[in-house]
Amino acid sequence: MTQPVPPPCPFEKRFPSQLVRDDVFFMSLAYNQAIDAWRADEVPIGAVIALDGEVIAAAHNTVEGAHDPTAHAEMLALTQAAAAIGDWRLEGCTLYVTKEPCPMCAGAIVHCRIRRVIFGCRDPRGGAAGGFINLLQQPTLNHASEVTPGVLEEESIHLLKTFFHEARVKKKSGFSE
């Protein structure tokens, strides 16, 4: 029996200049991770962690493939980054993610003491970085991160909306099991 082949991702990766290492540069790499997620038939969300201008972790959502709802891009990137620098305290690090972190990921970001969090599209119902709550700047918790929303916002929204639209079409047409 052959595996059903997921439809190809209609979006292309971004190729930002290596010379300008600003928030758009790193978010472009997170966006590319999201494209990889789509190509693996996962919800297209990607994350990158940078330290001193270098990428120390890059991951995408693998919830479906890993059968693990905790396998969000941010969680995987945090664990990768901790392994990369040999310390779970990611104090000087910046996390870039294409969608506003959920409560689970925001909670993990606080535990890791990430300095800055940059995200693409907002999630008013499920987002925990200013959406329905801001866990990244919660006075009773023992760490707060700087938060910058809206970097590559349109591109990140477009990617997610198109993915979910195609998933609905696929389901209706009986492509999905």
Next chain:
Amino acid sequence: MTQPVPPPCPFEKRFPSQLVRDDVFFMSLAYNQAIDAWRADEVPIGAVIALDGEVIAAAHNTVEGAHDPTAHAEMLALTQAAAAIGDWRLEGCTLYVTKEPCPMCAGAIVHCRIRRVIFGCRDPRGGAAGGFINLLQQPTLNHASEVTPGVLEEESIHLLKTFFHEARVKKKSGFSE
């Protein structure tokens, strides 16, 4: 060079009757996981997941040993349970944990659609099951769990307080690196 030997845990495991499979029974098993955490020189928090009266996952905090701040007892138990039943939707499951879940763990519990959450001691500053927020019963999220606080509360508090007291004494005496 010899490894420093952590001081022994002064608490004993509980041996509940196998015949009465109530919340105290399963919380006793979570408590025993917390004892195992202490014996591994980890903050003593334990978790168990039960389905149809059987334990399908049991884990304790391994943050220090794994150098991973996401390695909370609940996170490990959720991943274990998902692997055990081959589905990340843990809809009929009950999670027992000796301390109120943090936002990260509460967020993961919501993703996994855990039916009931039973916890031991409350955490007014960092807890996300009614402490500073209740993410387990958040109207905008797509799942809510039943919550029962305070099972083996005194025992769980005593364990944690004693652990942190001894850790402070150890630090002052220069035992810790």
